[in-house]
Amino acid sequence: MSYLxxxxxxxxxxxxxxxxxxxxxxxxxxxxxxxxxVGDAAKPIGQMLKGEQxxxxxxxxxxxxxxxxxxxxxxELFPPxxxxxxxxEAAPAIWEDRAGFDKALxxxxxxxxxxxxxxxxTVEETKTVxxxxxxxxxxCHDDYRIEDE
Amino acid sequence: xxxxxxxRVLAVLFAVIMVAAWWMTRPQTIAxxxxxxxxxxxxxxxxxxxxxxxxxxxxxxxxxxxxxGDDKLLLGGGLELDTPYGVFRVPNISPHVDDxxxxxxxxxxxxxxxxxxxxxxxxxxPSFPYTSYARMPAEDVMDLKAFLDTLPPVSGRIEAHxxxxxxxxxRGIGAWKRRYLVEEPMTFGxxxxxxxxxxxxxxxxxxxxxxxTPRDRFGGMLRERWLAGAxxxxxxxxxxxxxxxxxxxxxxxxxxxxxxxxxGFTPEFDTVGGxxxxxxxxxxxLSAEDRAAIAAYLRALPVLD
Numbered sequence: 001m002s003y004l005x006x007x008x009x010x011x012x013x014x015x016x017x018x019x020x021x022x023x024x025x026x027x028x029x030x031x032x033x034x035x036x037x038v039g040d041a042a043k044p045i046g047q048m049l050k051g052e053q054x055x056x057x058x059x060x061x062x063x064x065x066x067x068x069x070x071x072x073x074x075x076e077l078f079p080p081x082x083x084x085x086x087x088x089e090a091a092p093a094i095w096e097d098r099a100g101f102d103k104a105l106x107x108x109x110x111x112x113x114x115x116x117x118x119x120x121x122t123v124e125e126t127k128t129v130x131x132x133x134x135x136x137x138x139x140c141h142d143d144y145r146i147e148d149e
Numbered sequence: 150x151x152x153x154x155x156x157r158v159l160a161v162l163f164a165v166i167m168v169a170a171w172w173m174t175r176p177q178t179i180a181x182x183x184x185x186x187x188x189x190x191x192x193x194x195x196x197x198x199x200x201x202x203x204x205x206x207x208x209x210x211x212x213x214x215x216x217x218g219d220d221k222l223l224l225g226g227g228l229e230l231d232t233p234y235g236v237f238r239v240p241n242i243s244p245h246v247d248d249x250x251x252x253x254x255x256x257x258x259x260x261x262x263x264x265x266x267x268x269x270x271x272x273x274x275p276s277f278p279y280t281s282y283a284r285m286p287a288e289d290v291m292d293l294k295a296f297l298d299t300l301p302p303v304s305g306r307i308e309a310h311x312x313x314x315x316x317x318x319x320r321g322i323g324a325w326k327r328r329y330l331v332e333e334p335m336t337f338g339x340x341x342x343x344x345x346x347x348x349x350x351x352x353x354x355x356x357x358x359x360x361x362t363p364r365d366r367f368g369g370m371l372r373e374r375w376l377a378g379a380x381x382x383x384x385x386x387x388x389x390x391x392x393x394x395x396x397x398x399x400x401x402x403x404x405x406x407x408x409x410x411x412x413g414f415t416p417e418f419d420t421v422g423g424x425x426x427x428x429x430x431x432x433x434x435l436s437a438e439d440r441a442a443i444a445a446y447l448r449a450l451p452v453l454d
Contacts, residue, residue, distance in 0.1 A: 042418040050408050138413045138420045143214075147386060147423045 028086040031077035034070050041066035042137070045130055048123060055123050064116050067133065071109035075102060091146045101144050108136035174323025176266040181256040187288045189255065194296025197289045199434040201282075201354040205427040206230075206239045209303065215427060224249070225303030230276055232382060234368070235312030237276040245302035258294040259287055265326060272322035274310065275329070275368065281356035283332045289354065329369035336375065336450060347446025350439060351376075360388045360424065377453035383424060394452040406444035407437070 041063040047053035048060070078094050078101070094101045115129035198204070204221035206228055211220050223243065230237040244251035250258065257268040265272060265279035273279060282290065315321060335352050351357045362370045363379035378390030391398055397415075398406070405416045410432040413421040421429045432440060 039418045042414070046408070046412075046414055046418055050404060052404070134412060134414065138426070141420045141422065142426050145422065 027077040027079055027082045028088050031074065031090075032086070032088070034073060034077065038067060038070050038137075042134070045126065046134075049127055049130065055126070057119075057121050060120060060126055061116070064112060064133075067108075067112045068116060071105065071112055075105055089145050089147070091144045094144050101140075104136070104140040104144060108133065108140060111136050170324075171320075173327065174272075174320050176264070176270050176272055176323065177326075178260045178264055178266050178270075179256065181254070184256055184259060184291070185287050187291055189291040189295035191292070191295040191299050193289070194292035194294065196435060196439070197285075197293040197354050198296050199431045200350050200439065201293070201356065202428055202431040203242070203293075203297075205424075205431065207242050222300050223303050224297070224300060225305055226307045227305075230383075232276070234276075234316040235310060237274060237310045237312075238307050240307050241303060241305060242297065243303035244298050244300060245304055248304050248306045249302060250297070251302060253294070255291050255294055259290050262290045262293075263287070265322070265330065272319050272326070274312075274316075274319070274322060275325070276310075278356040278359045280330050280370070281353060281359055283330060284334065285349065285353035325367065325369070328367075335372060341445075341449075343442050343445045344449045346439070347442035347444070347449075350435075350443050351446050355443070357391070361391050374453065376447075376450060381423075386423075388424075390453065391447055392450045392453040393448060394454050398447075403441070403444040403448050406447055407440040410435075410440045410443065411437070 044053060044056075044059050045063050048055050078090060080095065082088075083090065083092065083095055111129075111132035115133055118125065118129045120126040120129050204216065204224065207224040207226055208216035208221045209223055209225035209227045210216060216223065224241065225243055225248075226239045226241040228239040230239065241249045243249040246252045250261075253261075253268060260266045261268070261273065261277075262279055262282045263285065264283070265275065265277065267273060334348060335358065336348060358370055358376060360382060361376045361379060363374050363377070364370055376391050378395065379388050380386075381388050389395055389397065393399055401409075401416055409415055409421065410429060412433070413426070413429045415421075432443070
């Protein structure tokens with residue numbers, strides 16, 4: 001075994017055992033938390049659209065800002081080497097078709113930017129701008145997420 | 150002397166059994182004169198098309214992926230269903246006269262959809278879910294044909310299925326149908342109008358039971374476990390129980406179910422996944438009343454664990 005190979009093996013083993021312990025160095029964990037936050041932020045908007053919750057433009061904007069922050073970070077949380085582990089639902093397609101994944105992410109990011117710029121003040125306006133945002137969630141999940149078994 | 154007589158009796162008996170089996174498994178069809186007096190309406194057929202999700206199987210895959218957008222209207226077939234019985238290849242149902250079903254009459258189409266019999270009098274395998282479509286109003290089936298006729302013809306014939314024995318004996322499907330092809334409702338006492346409208350969609354065109362209901366070892370649905378969840382026919386995992394006793398759906402309101410079918414989002418704001426993605430996209434094209442009817446029907450089902 002060459003020196004380089006040995007070193008990379010040691011590095012891999014070390015990473016495998018230490019990475020879950022270091023919060024800032026664990027893309028699997030971070031992206032999972034980020035995605036949970038996105039889901040939590042989507043919920044009040046959905047409930048307003050369903051009529052289960054009173055409309056509140058400020059809450060909608062807070063959720064949109066959460067999406068915006070997540071969209072900015074998300075792309076960096078799928079580095080090579082983070083394909084599997086921790087029950088991740090990330091599909092191999094993310095790494096096989098990185099350009100497609102980045103494009104899907106940009107679709108979401110653009111839709112969020114447009115929604116923030118529109119600053120919706122009614123349920124109808126929210127429905128109009130949230131449609132492309134939610135469809136982008138679905139579109140990306142459809143191609144780049146595997147189903148849990 | 151005695152033995153040769155016995156052999157003769159056995160031979161006759163065998164012949165009688167074979168003829169009886171042949172007779173019992175014959176494809177049974179509806180006559181053109183038995184069709185309702187109905188002027189087919191393509192607009193009504195489009196509703197049936199989305200409710201039934203015809204495109205989910207029949208739209209030709211694009212670069213190995215399922216068709217999206219307008220490609221869902223190119224019904225050239227070609228999708229392969231890899232099942233425990235063998236590989237089923239989905240045929241071309243575009244209105245192409247030679248390769249698709251463009252040359253079919255209304256009664257040809259009704260017999261395919263509701264009796265599982267091809268225009269040349271052969272049984273279809275129940276991978277084509279005619280056991281569900283048998284519960285549709287015949288008028289809806291005729292409307293669907295009128296809608297399909299408006300779509301672009303696609304050329305190209307799809308290869309035959311590759312099935313293992315005994316499933317490769319197509320005639321045997323006749324015996325299978327005697328047991329499993331039933332038009333009666335799967336559920337009873339569902340009189341309110343909205344629930345009945347949902348029943349026709351779920352049990353008929355929507356053919357939800359084909360995946361959500363478990364099957365016996367011959368591939369027939371277990372009526373007593375109607376919509377109570379089943380192993381995923383495409384491999385890993387399970388298709389969920391969607392009766393009010395289902396693990397997740399028990400917490401959902403009828404409005405949640407309708408919203409999920411419209412938007413693809415669960416009440417927890419996760420998105421729809423797996424084979425249900427295509428189904429949900431089709432359901433999104435139905436009217437809000439149709440989705441509400443489906444939700445009302447699902448809520449009215451017996452609670453199964």
